[in-house]
């Protein structure tokens with residue numbers, strides 16, 4: 001039996017990314033790019049693993065922690081870690097790492113792109129040209145809503161929220177934000193304005209959610225929230241699907257309570273191709289691609305590998321979620 005640690009990676013990663021891990025560990029990997037690892041294989045592999053490199057679609061719960069008798073670290077290829085039971089991981093003495101910072105600008109770019117897409121009806125316009133339905137130029141043909149000088153309301157003014165605010169200011173938008181804690185330094189540096197959650201949704205032309213998914217944020221966008229929004233306003237979600245009651249959003253869109261939605265994330269991913277959201281002209285749906293640039297995904301994969309290496313070598317990782325547990329060791 002090998003004396004090297006064993007690392008299991010739950011999705012195919014490029015060889016050059018994992019080369020360094022192979023110099024000090026045995027590395028196993030689910031070889032399919034498009035399909036998640038089946039649960040029974042993940043459990044089997046976890047039994048021998050010192051480290052797991054996981055995707056945000058892998059549910060990491062007590063069954064995994066119990067199987068992972070040697071497990072020391074889980075490195076999640078995402079900044080969000082709502083797929084992992086952190087409290088239990090800590091109880092089991094397992095470090096959980098994630099990928100903050102490296103994806104901030106890329107995700108903010110995508111959030112702002114979604115805002116442009118819904119406001120200016122870009123996806124609809126592309127479809128229309130491709131399907132040969134473009135008949136003539138006329139005064140209100142495909143007229144959307146302006147972006148400049150409108151009000152954006154950012155819910156969750158963290159790293160990505162701040163990066164989004166900078167993009168919005170570049171478009172001469174008025175920037176409101178709501179956050180768990182008011183950020184006076186950011187207000188001063190950027191010239192953005194704090195609002196309570198109800199005031200933010202009432203005043204904004206574009207409401208963008210960028211909170212983590214937690215027990216507090218789960219289902220925070222309800223029919224009452226959509227009812228408070230302007231009928232001309234758009235809702236954009238780049239956080240997690242479950243921050244929204246999707247039925248309520250659907251109703252708000254159907255009943256014209258809001259003008260449209262831009263969604264990168266859904267409660268169930270991939271979304272069912274028959275889902276009513278996908279039949280609505282005023283909904284732009286993306287396949288959870290917030291951080292999906294080659295540069296950023298490469299940086300995220302490298303960060304996961306580096307965190308694993310540092311923990312397996314008993315050194316301080318770069319980005320750990322349950323830091324208290326690691327420091328206590």
Ligand SMILES: NC(=O)C1=CN([C@@H]2O[C@H](COP(=O)(O)OP(=O)(O)OC[C@H]3O[C@@H](n4cnc5c(N)ncnc54)[C@H](O)[C@@H]3O)[C@@H](O)[C@H]2O)C=CC1
Pocket residue numbers: 079080081100101103104107155156157158159160161178179180181210211212213214216217238239240264265288289290291292
């Ligand atoms: N669609 C995608 O591909 C991506 C989605 N994300 C999502 O975006 C989230 C945010 O990422 P970062 O900005 O890097 O995290 P962050 O931790 O820097 O920022 C999150 C902010 O949300 C605030 N917040 C937490 N609970 C809140 C509540 N109940 N009400 C108001 N504000 C609250 C926090 O105080 C913090 O300022 C991630 O947790 C992830 O779920 C992140 C990257 C890509």
Ligand SMILES: O=CC(=O)O
Pocket residue numbers: 056077078079080081103290291
């Ligand atoms: O959704 C992506 C993430 O990094 O979190």
